[in-house]
Amino acid sequence: MSRTLCALVIVAVGIGLAGCASDTSERPPSGSTARRPGEDDGTRAERQNREAAANTALAERARSGGEIDNLLKNGSFEQWPEKAPLPTQWSAVEQEAAAKIARKTGGDAVPRDGKIAVAITADRGVVSIANDEIVITDSENANLRGKTMTAGVWAKADTGTAAFINIRDGVDESPVTDHPGDGTWQFITVSYTLSAKATRASVRLGNRKQDGKSTVLFDGAVLTVATP
Numbered sequence: 001m002s003r004t005l006c007a008l009v010i011v012a013v014g015i016g017l018a019g020c021a022s023d024t025s026e027r028p029p030s031g032s033t034a035r036r037p038g039e040d041d042g043t044r045a046e047r048q049n050r051e052a053a054a055n056t057a058l059a060e061r062a063r064s065g066g067e068i069d070n071l072l073k074n075g076s077f078e079q080w081p082e083k084a085p086l087p088t089q090w091s092a093v094e095q096e097a098a099a100k101i102a103r104k105t106g107g108d109a110v111p112r113d114g115k116i117a118v119a120i121t122a123d124r125g126v127v128s129i130a131n132d133e134i135v136i137t138d139s140e141n142a143n144l145r146g147k148t149m150t151a152g153v154w155a156k157a158d159t160g161t162a163a164f165i166n167i168r169d170g171v172d173e174s175p176v177t178d179h180p181g182d183g184t185w186q187f188i189t190v191s192y193t194l195s196a197k198a199t200r201a202s203v204r205l206g207n208r209k210q211d212g213k214s215t216v217l218f219d220g221a222v223l224t225v226a227t228p
Contacts, residue, residue: 130204170199
């Protein structure tokens with residue numbers, strides 16, 4: 001291939017990537033079995049088994065009404081001042097997210113728990129919110145580094161690959177777990193082992209359908225440290 005042609009290909013690829021950057025820069029991973037730094041096949045399998053067991057344990061407790069040691073102060077979204085765009089302790093991940101989020105208190109969107117649920121609609125990009133209250137430093141919550149965390153939320157969606165949950169630690173993020181899209185409230189979970197250099201333990205909830213009409217609902221978010 002000539003130098004001129006190579007240059008043209010590189011320029012074309014660069015333009016293509018730049019054109020879609022705003023749409024994909026905050027798109028969560030759909031799933032990964034890649035090894036973490038320092039892992040071999042055995043330790044990766046052990047971690048994945050631990051995370052899967054944590055998912056099952058949290059889902060069983062939530063569905064049975066069991067007690068959950070929730071680290072989130074406002075996972076229920078009940079603390080939401082009337083004129084505020086978002087619930088207390090939650091922030092918009094994408095710049096346009098605040099305009100796509102609404103509080104629902106009844107009608108065709110009856111909350112799963114309490115009096116308030118979060119509704120999210122997406123059109124040209126992923127729209128999501130995150131709870132970033134758990135900051136990790138050498139002097140604060142340092143014991144969470146390297147720990148397996150499990151997050152869960154009651155979600156409702158009429159279509160698949162719309163409502164999702166994942167965990168971010170300031171270094172990397174977990175794969176997403178999607179609601180099945182059957183139109184019912186389902187408790188969806190995700191587990192993730194935080195990096196040894198983690199700077200936060202953040203739960204992210206969102207809508208990645210991007211069709212402008214699929215609204216998803218969330219209620220009762222939780223974040224726990226998985227038990228061994």
